[in-house]
Amino acid sequence: MKRWYLLYCKRGEIKRAVAHLERQGVGCYQPMMQVEKIVRGKMQRLDEPMFPGYLFVHFDFEQGPSFTTVQSTRGVSKFVSFGNTPKEVAWDIIDDMRDYEQNHADEVESDLPQKGDKVRLATGQFAGLEAIYHEADGEKRSYLMLDLISKPVKLSVPNSDIER
Incomplete structure (x- = not known):
């Protein structure tokens, strides 16, 4: 069988x-x-x-x-x-x-969040801060919108630093 x-x-x-x-x-x-x-x-x-x-x-x-x-x-x-x-x-x-x-x-x-999803930075100089996922920046990086000093800033970070 x-x-x-x-x-x-x-x-x-x-x-x-x-x-x-x-x-x-x-x-x-x-x-x-x-x-x-x-x-x-x-x-x-x-x-x-x-x-x-x-x-x-x-x-x-x-x-x-x-x-x-x-x-x-x-x-x-x-x-x-x-x-x-x-x-x-x-x-x-x-x-x-x-x-x-x-x-x-x-x-x-x-394997990437959708545009507008809230994410947290796990490592790097902004570790622990929440951000809004914006778009992919190449194969290994992504753009996030991070609220710094009451102003949204577009920041490119490695995908390995992002946690959902």
Whole structure:
């Protein structure tokens, strides 16, 4: 009986792992989601994996391929396991992820606040002060409106200094 398992793949080699696993008759599933990111100064929608580096696989180890064969496939690092036995993933979890992908395909996840959101500066010379998120300033910085001396000031800060 075919079951679902979770693999950890070598960095940057998931596509290679999928190609080699599918040739062996192993079903592969990597849940994806759309995110907004700034790439080369422009906001773009990109498909990214929900779990980077991980791949769900579907096969029957009794009929082949074996756990050892799957784990030694190019691009695969190891099974997610407890002890020496790979942990089986429940069908419900896979179904829920597939439902989520289909029902939320148009929704976009963003790692940045929306314009007008209140944020707090976590580090830097203005640590602890509240500000209003204004817009992205490149890939790693953002503009905030900070109220200094009763006057709003537009300030560019690293995204790592911002907490919601």
